[in-house]
Amino acid sequence: MIIRPVDEVRGELDAPPSKSYTHRAYFLALLAEGRSTIENPLVCDDTLATLNALRAFGADVDGKTVVPPEEPSPGFVYARESGTTARFSIALAGSIEGKTLIDGARRLRERPMEGLVKALKDLGAEVDGFSLPLTVKGPVKPGRVSVDASKSSQFVSGLLLLGAKVGLKVEARNPVSKPYIEMTLRTMEAFGVEFERDGFYFEVYPGVKGTRYKVPGDYSTASFFLAAGALYGKVRVNNLLREDVQADMAFLDALEEFGARVKRGRDYVEVDGGELKAVALDCSDFPDSFPILAVVAAYAKGRSVIRARQLRFKESDRVRAMAVNLSRMGVKVRELEDGLEIEGGRPRGAKVETFNDHRIAMAMSIAALGAEGPSVIEDTESVSKSHPGFFDDLRRLLG
Numbered sequence: 001m002i003i004r005p006v007d008e009v010r011g012e013l014d015a016p017p018s019k020s021y022t023h024r025a026y027f028l029a030l031l032a033e034g035r036s037t038i039e040n041p042l043v044c045d046d047t048l049a050t051l052n053a054l055r056a057f058g059a060d061v062d063g064k065t066v067v068p069p070e071e072p073s074p075g076f077v078y079a080r081e082s083g084t085t086a087r088f089s090i091a092l093a094g095s096i097e098g099k100t101l102i103d104g105a106r107r108l109r110e111r112p113m114e115g116l117v118k119a120l121k122d123l124g125a126e127v128d129g130f131s132l133p134l135t136v137k138g139p140v141k142p143g144r145v146s147v148d149a150s151k152s153s154q155f156v157s158g159l160l161l162l163g164a165k166v167g168l169k170v171e172a173r174n175p176v177s178k179p180y181i182e183m184t185l186r187t188m189e190a191f192g193v194e195f196e197r198d199g200f201y202f203e204v205y206p207g208v209k210g211t212r213y214k215v216p217g218d219y220s221t222a223s224f225f226l227a228a229g230a231l232y233g234k235v236r237v238n239n240l241l242r243e244d245v246q247a248d249m250a251f252l253d254a255l256e257e258f259g260a261r262v263k264r265g266r267d268y269v270e271v272d273g274g275e276l277k278a279v280a281l282d283c284s285d286f287p288d289s290f291p292i293l294a295v296v297a298a299y300a301k302g303r304s305v306i307r308a309r310q311l312r313f314k315e316s317d318r319v320r321a322m323a324v325n326l327s328r329m330g331v332k333v334r335e336l337e338d339g340l341e342i343e344g345g346r347p348r349g350a351k352v353e354t355f356n357d358h359r360i361a362m363a364m365s366i367a368a369l370g371a372e373g374p375s376v377i378e379d380t381e382s383v384s385k386s387h388p389g390f391f392d393d394l395r396r397l398l399g
């Protein structure tokens with residue numbers, strides 16, 4: 001795809017439904033005692049992988065309505081590239097008598113599963129392998145488990161969902177991406193799950209109620225369009241609830257730190273730019289913002305430092321991916337163990353790679369809009385992992 005620089009980006013659009021909440025609602029509907037209706041679910045590669053996982057576990061699903069099985073049955077779950085689908089399926093397979101096979105695409109086989117596997121083994125499940133493909137033979141013995149969450153909060157979220165089925169006490173050690181754990185708890189409450197907590201120690205009681213659940217808008221996907229407003233004009237994204245706990249709501253605070261103006265309405269966010277200046281921040285609690293934060297830093301005056309502990313374990317090594325791409329655009333970057341140092345200026349158009357990572361593809365598309373000269377972005381299909389309509393939405397903002 002060729003992307004040429006534009007004079008301005010201005011307009012408004014609706015945020016697509018949240019990918020993270022869609023995953024949670026589907027898996028809780030699988031565990032529920034009765035039928036659920038999921039309103040406005042996100043349809044993308046990752047949530048289709050989760051729908052297939054529900055079918056593998058015996059649910060009858062048509063995208064909106066989920067009729068759970070009497071008891072989930074063991075099956076074969078192919079999670080594509082979806083880390084959330086894989087971790088939640090591995091955890092829930094611990095509640096099932098019999099052996100479930102979970103596998104994924106090439107990159108997902110390289111992504112960490114060990115902390116979750118160790119926790120399931122501690123609970124008495126038989127798990128062979130510490131990365132995909134692996135099999136899980138349940139059932140676990142309900143009890144107390146401690147999980148190392150330094151590589152992914154999804155290990156904690158998966159165990160909390162398992163707890164909603166069998167009853168568990170879960171202690172999370174060194175969690176990253178902590179707001180995603182809050183998103184899991186909030187969705188569990190919506191499905192009538194009872195739990196108590198003390199910090200990151202949780203006691204989850206078994207029982208999930210069939211529910212009509214409406215998926216809110218996705219702040220992670222909205223961040224790319226809002227960044228374009230900060231960099232090149234003014235953008236408003238509707239369908240974003242102020243009363244939410246999504247991790248990438250923190251992206252708005254980061255934009256303000258860069259010097260952008262952010263207006264938070266009851267159900268929308270509006271951003272416009274100004275003279276942007278360098279920042280130093282740790283996004284370990286909102287890691288999906290890293291690629292687009294690096295792009296904003298590439299246009300902000302001064303030297304920014306942006307880091308997060310778990311960036312190398314995503315759909316790509318996102319530190320390396322952004323270092324390679326921004327360097328090709330003539331941006332001075334220094335790669336750190338857990339992030340990048342970025343000297344802001346005026347990037348040049350270049351041929352850049354997506355590394356088959358949807359957030360790299362979307363971030364570099366925004367970077368290209370302000371560059372000196374056209375850019376070529378290879379393999380942009382990965383945007384369908386989270387937002388198949390990304391380029392349609394972006395064109396709408398280009399007048």
Ligand SMILES: O=C(O)C1=C[C@@H](OP(=O)(O)O)[C@@H](O)[C@H](O)C1
Pocket residue numbers: 019020084151152153154157176177180287288310
């Ligand atoms: O629980 C979730 O929905 C997610 C948690 C985060 O992963 P980590 O907890 O592995 O950082 C995030 O990167 C991912 O896009 C979605």
Ligand SMILES: C=C(OP(=O)(O)O)C(=O)O
Pocket residue numbers: 046081082083084085288314315359386
């Ligand atoms: C990392 C992501 O998702 P997952 O972990 O579910 O693959 C993402 O959407 O950026």
